[in-house]
Amino acid sequence: MKVAKTPSEPLNLAHGDALPFAALRHVWRLESGALRINRVLPDGEMELMSIALPGDLLGVDRLTGAEDASHTYAITPAQLSQVRIPSAETVRVLQTAYRTARQRCVDMVALRSGSVPDRVRRLLLLLAESNNPSQDAASSALPSLREMADIVGSAHETVSRVIGSLKHLELLSERRAQSGTFRVQSLRDCRFTAGMTSSSLPLRLRAVAA
Amino acid sequence: MKVAKTPSEPLNLAHGDALPFAALRHVWRLESGALRINRVLPDGEMELMSIALPGDLLGVDRLTGAEDASHTYAITPAQLSQVRIPSAETVRVLQTAYRTARQRCVDMVALRSGSVPDRVRRLLLLLAESNNPSQDAASSALPSLREMADIVGSAHETVSRVIGSLKHLELLSERRAQSGTFRVQSLRDCRFTAGMTSSSLPLRLRAVAA
DNA sequence: CGCGGTTTTGAGTTACATCAACATGCGTGG
């Protein structure tokens, strides 16, 4: 007896779309874009748990026998493809899932360490590098400011000011809502000075302030 | 030919002791205490990666084929026991390791969300609950203030003020250097008011401030 | 006893949140 659906149909998520609950019966690989993985609290609130970047596996929890109480949605347009797992491969899948879980833990700590400009910088680099490996001027879809603020643990107004400073420093150009292209290498190397988050300082000074 | 060492010798670490590099050829289970897991940067600096609590497995990375660039040390006196892994059990070990990695990721985000008093509260609860499950007045070895501050991402002076407030609220008693006993249930339920971190406010007001 | 690590306390400063407008784009329906 044949299964009706072709198993390897890719899955596209627009900005904000949730990963359908039914999809978690399978394992998926994120091909492009970025996801946010949330923990659902008893009172229905959703709390940040981790993010997923291209290459990450989704739906591995089921392989561990755990009931998955997570809720996942796209913070930039994302494409997933289904992964068939021969049972002989289970170990290998668990190994890589474990390793990336570890790595994402490191990332999450880094996204909440240091000044807000630094945290935003790290987030942008994560997004850019994982979607355009080895390109200097990477144009990338970006999450909304509120999303970014929530991930790095700050206020969206502050993120706006940081992004504004980056524009002035010409580390980021072609800025539109939820997209932008930035100079990856310079962004990676730069260290920020004070003043980038102050609202009482005019923007043109903010980016240069000693 | 017999191996000289008995394989199941437990391992005790005092406050500050590092998990010996050689130990990572085996898998260990943390029986009591708490560890801090660091990532070693190219320049030799150590960055917080995660923490380990009783029940967690150490040295799983080797099972995934990864070279382990982590450095682990005890933040409270800890005891580990070696875990023998029949190869048939590899999958099961990876499953639980994956799940706790996920959980620690959640914990790390929580330890860096919200006000510093809340973060300290969460850290204390993690330590107390994992070492004395289901006891209300749990006395527990604590990390140094600098350690706690580094984990929650704040200054140790601020943590000192928070702890001081907790003493005044009688959520914590018998406070000595790197130890204390606190009322787990009350600590779990309580929500803080402002003023706990202000240095210009006298302590007796801090704990009650509206 | 003096010495290094931990903890405490205070005074002064600041990075960032909060609050409050306002601008802009986009889809939907009249």
Next chain:
DNA sequence: CCACGCATGTTGATGTAACTCAAAACCGCG
């Protein structure tokens, strides 16, 4: 086609949580 919400992004004024700096008290220990 415009009017209208509604989400996103920008900008400024103001307040404060928490940092930095400085100093002292408190250990346990060789």
